[in-house]
Amino acid sequence: CxxxxxxxxxxxxxxxxxxxxGYDVMSFDTEGLQLHIEAKATxxxxxxxxxxxLTENEVNTAEADERxxxxxxxxxxxxxxxxxxxxxxxxxxxxxxxxxxxxxxRRKHGDPPAG
Numbered sequence: 001c002x003x004x005x006x007x008x009x010x011x012x013x014x015x016x017x018x019x020x021x022g023y024d025v026m027s028f029d030t031e032g033l034q035l036h037i038e039a040k041a042t043x044x045x046x047x048x049x050x051x052x053x054l055t056e057n058e059v060n061t062a063e064a065d066e067r068x069x070x071x072x073x074x075x076x077x078x079x080x081x082x083x084x085x086x087x088x089x090x091x092x093x094x095x096x097x098x099x100x101x102x103x104x105x106r107r108k109h110g111d112p113p114a115g
Contacts, residue, residue, distance in 0.1 A: 020057060021061070023038045023068055033067070035069060037068075040072050040073065043076055059089055069084060
């Protein structure tokens with residue numbers, strides 16, 4: 001039950017405790033169920049900046065974690081406000097699209113360069 005939660009257990013910084021967590025904040029919904037929130041923040045307004053990147057780890061976590069959700073936060077240095085995008089990785093969002101724009105390619109460890 002959510003009334004049993006103390007202030008210290010209601011919110012935790014996921015990435016601060018475990019860099020591989022795939023989310024920034026662990027919190028709870030009104031029924032006491034865990035939420036894993038990835039926060040993408042900017043000092044700009046929604047009219048100035050409407051794109052951000054997700055890491056491979058964030059995408060993998062979103063695909064495997066039904067409690068994962070993404071929050072887009074604007075104006076963090078003045079009048080912050082946010083939009084809850086839910087799990088935009090597994091569920092399309094009416095106002096947002098996503099696309100793969102690049103690939104990272106690197107040599108396997110232990111394999112010498114050709115030549």
